[in-house]
Amino acid sequence: xxxxxxxxxxxxxxxxxxxxxxxxxxxxxxxxxxxxxxxxxxxxxxxxxxxxxxxxxxxxxxxxxxxxxxxxxxxxxxxxxxxxxxxxxxxxxxxxxxxxxxxxxxxxxxxxxxxxxxxxxxxxxxxxxxxxxxxxxxxxxxxxxxxxxxxxxxxxxxxxxxxxxxxxxxxxxxxxxxxxxxxxxxxxxxxxxxxxxxxxxxxxxxxxxxxxxxxxxxxxxxxxxxxxxxxxxxxxxxxxxxxxxxxxxxxxxxxxxxxxxxxxxxxxxxxxxxxxxxxxxxxxxxxxxxxxxxxxxxxxxxxxxxxxxxxxxxxxxxxxxxxxxxxxxxxxxxxxxxxxxxxxxxxxxxxxxxxxxxxxxxxxxxxxxxxxxxxxxxxxxxxxxxxxxxxxxxxxxxxxxxxxxxxxxxxxxxxxxxxxxxxxxxxxxxxxxxxxxxxxxxxxxxxxxxxxxxxxxxxxxxxxxxxxxxxxxxxxxxxxxxxxxxxxxxxxxxxxxxxxxxxxxxxxxxxxxxxxxxxxxxxxxxxxxxx
Numbered sequence: 278x279x280x281x282x283x284x285x286x287x288x289x290x291x292x293x294x295x296x297x298x299x300x301x302x303x304x305x306x307x308x309x310x311x312x313x314x315x316x317x318x319x320x321x322x323x324x325x326x327x328x329x330x331x332x333x334x335x336x337x338x339x340x341x342x343x344x345x346x347x348x349x350x351x352x353x354x355x356x357x358x359x360x361x362x363x364x365x366x367x368x369x370x371x372x373x374x375x376x377x378x379x380x381x382x383x384x385x386x387x388x389x390x391x392x393x394x395x396x397x398x399x400x401x402x403x404x405x406x407x408x409x410x411x412x413x414x415x416x417x418x419x420x421x422x423x424x425x426x427x428x429x430x431x432x433x434x435x436x437x438x439x440x441x442x443x444x445x446x447x448x449x450x451x452x453x454x455x456x457x458x459x460x461x462x463x464x465x466x467x468x469x470x471x472x473x474x475x476x477x478x479x480x481x482x483x484x485x486x487x488x489x490x491x492x493x494x495x496x497x498x499x500x501x502x503x504x505x506x507x508x509x510x511x512x513x514x515x516x517x518x519x520x521x522x523x524x525x526x527x528x529x530x531x532x533x534x535x536x537x538x539x540x541x542x543x544x545x546x547x548x549x550x551x552x553x554x555x556x557x558x559x560x561x562x563x564x565x566x567x568x569x570x571x572x573x574x575x576x577x578x579x580x581x582x583x584x585x586x587x588x589x590x591x592x593x594x595x596x597x598x599x600x601x602x603x604x605x606x607x608x609x610x611x612x613x614x615x616x617x618x619x620x621x622x623x624x625x626x627x628x629x630x631x632x633x634x635x636x637x638x639x640x641x642x643x644x645x646x647x648x649x650x651x652x653x654x655x656x657x658x659x660x661x662x663x664x665x666x667x668x669x670x671x672x673x674x675x676x677x678x679x680x681x682x683x684x685x686x687x688x689x690x691x692x693x694x695x696x697x698x699x700x701x702x703x704x705x706x707x708x709x710x711x712x713x714x715x716x717x718x719x720x721x722x723x724x725x726x727x728x729x730x731x732x733x734x735x736x737x738x739x740x741x742x743x744x745x746x747x748x749x750x751x752x753x754x755x756x757x758x759x760x761x762x763x764x765x766x767x768x769x770x771x772x773x774x775x776x777x778x779x780x781x782x783x784x785x786x787x788x789x790x791x792x793x794x795x796x797x798x799x800x801x802x803x804x805x806x807x808x
Contacts, residue, residue, distance in 0.1 A: 447485040449478075450681075450691040457489055459683055461578035462621050464643060465628040469650025470657075474677035478648055479584065479630050480505060480696035483540075486580055487511040492538045494531075496557060498585035500546040500777075504699040511540040518547035520792060524555045531563025535579060546778045547791055554589065554604040561611040561625075568623040581616065582628040590629070590638040613640045634660045647682040648693070650674060664688070712805070759793045767797040 446454040460482075467482070469475035479495075480502065486493050487510050495502055506514040522530045522543065534541055543560075545553045561581070568576050583589065589608060591597050599605035616627040617640060629641045634649070635656040649666065651674040652658055658668045665688055666680055674680075681689040763784070770780045780786075780794050 444488070447482075448694065449481060449485065450693050452691040453681060453686065453689055455683060455685065457485075457491075459685060460626070460646060461491065461580070462624050462626045463645040464617060464621070465626070465646040465648075466634075466642060466644040467628060467630045467648045467650075468632070468634045468637075468652075469679065470632055470653055472676065473650035473652075473674065474679065474693060475630065475632065475650050476501065476700065477677060477696050478650070478679070478693045479582065479628075480698055480700070481693055482628065483582065484510050484697055487514070487540055490538060491578060491580055492535055492540065493580040493582065494534060494541045494543055494560065495582045496543050496545055496584060498545045498583075498588050500544045502542050502584070503544070506540075506542045507698065510698045511542075513537070513539050515539050515541045516544070517541050518544040518791075519552070519556075520547070522556060522560075524552060524559060527556045527559035528563035528566070531560040532567040535564060535567045535577065546776070547795075550588075550598050551602055551604045554599060554608045557583075557589070558604070558607045558611045561615050564625060565615050565623060568625065573622075576624040578624045578626060580626040580628060582630060583612075584630045586629045586631045586641065587633065587636045590641050592636055592638050594638075609638075613638075617641065617643055633657050645684055648679045648691075649682070650679040651676075759796065763793060764797055767794055768801060771798050771801060 445457050447457055447460060448454055467475055467478050469478075483493065483495060483502070483505055487505075490512060492513075495505070497503070503516060505511060506516045508514065517530075533539070543556075545557075548556060564579060564581070568579075588597075589599075590612060594600050594605065597605065599608070612627070616625055620627055629637065629644070631637045633654065633656075634642070634652065635654070647664075649661060649664070649671075652661060652671050658671055661671050662668065664680075664682070670680075675692075677693050677695070679691060679693065681691045766784055767780055770783060771777070775783070777791075777794050777798055780798075781791050784794075786794065
């Protein structure tokens with residue numbers, strides 16, 4: 278360093294001397310020489326100052342560089358691990374970067390070039406690692422859909438399926454056989470115009486419930502499901518009407534149905550409208566009480582089917598004959614509070630059956646399961662359209678076809694199978710008229726040939742199945758004889774096509790006298806069927 282400074286001073290002195298000599302050579306004036314000398318001396322001192330500034334800056338740069346190298350070396354040595362012994366007694370080391378060992382060479386004498394090489398290798402390794410991770414991520418994203426597709430097509434099908442026996446599934450349709458648990462204790466709706474297959478679907482559902490021995494009550498508004506009450510379709514079937522179940526004992530009968538696992542066809546036509554409503558109210562109260570008295574795990578599923586539900590639960594209550602009566606209020610509370618809102622937890626399933634979806638109380642439409650048959654009126658078509666069924670789709674439904682909705686499927690077109698039990702609500706046609714006319718002639722001939730009086734009938738005994746000794750027996754006013762005038766009147770009205778309940782009203786018979794109407798009409802039907 279001293280040699281360098283000495284050389285710089287000598288160089289400056291030489292420059293000054295040459296400058297003075299040149300000035301004397303070109304000018305003889307002493308003043309000018311003096312000025313040149315002063316300028317030369319100033320330049321010498323200026324050059325010396327600039328030299329010191331340059332030397333100081335250079336020293337500072339080198340000091341910072343060596344300090345940085347020292348700190349980097351110390352920081353890097355914290356991540357080095359001995360891999361193996363080096364040659365000539367040196368210790369070979371390597372730097373571990375994020376779990377990856379990068380060989381650098383001897384830890385002895387690491388210099389700037391080694392550190393730069395180390396940094397370059399580490400950066401390169403990081404970039405390669407990120408490329409591998411990125412490629413792997415892209416590959417996984419492309420592979421996931423293929424794995425899911427493979428699992429759907431192959432893996433799932435090859436796994437052993439754990440499911441209930443086939444008899445636990447309801448044979449409603451070849452298109453869809455839901456598990457019984459999808460139906461039991463749920464709210465259901467079967468709707469369709471006359472001739473669309475609504476009654477067939479109801480009979481089919483009852484047959485499937487009967488096959489599974491599910492306790493049930495079908496509230497038969499039009500008395501058209503009596504043929505269902507056969508051991509082939511309902512193993513524990515019971516036919517019930519007002520002679521057996523009244524307002525007073527309906528709650529007890531409801532509990533008895535669950536206790537004995539009965540399947541009841543309740544003839545609502547045998548009651549007056551208000552009386553029939555109160556009977557259903559008390560039945561539901563008895564059913565609810567029986568279930569609530571048991572722990573949750575000991576409750577059983579039960580099904581209540583309300584046929585022609587618009588008679589009892591109309592959307593416009595002012596059109597109902599029950600409007601303004603206490604019976605209407607109690608009936609709505611029983612169905613919408615006990616059955617619709619609270620029934621599921623109590624095992625009480627409800628099936629609402631009607632012809633026109635627009636005429637049923639909208640609270641009854643809060644159903645998990647719907648079977649929608651054909652509709653033709655605009656207001657009903659609009660209701661279907663809100664559920665995603667176009668007018669064309671609705672109008673093109675064939676008899677027995679319907680759109681099925683549940684928690685498993687939505688808008689599934691199904692063809693309900695034909696019921697096994699006889700249909701009890703066939704629309705009378707020409708063949709029925711001819712059979713009636715032939716039966717009338719045969720009846721007259723038999724009366725004359727065998728000396729039987731035309732109005733001489735014996736009381737028909739209604740066959741009830743199951744142990745019903747504790748319930749009220751049919752009442753006949755203490756006599757098995759029907760007055761002749763009453764027989765003639767009943768027979769005349771029945772031949773003219775009057776319904777049995779209307780006959781009771783027209784003849785002003787009280788409830789305990791309905792048995793006479795039934796006895797005369799049943800006997801007439803049996804004789805007419807014999808050829």
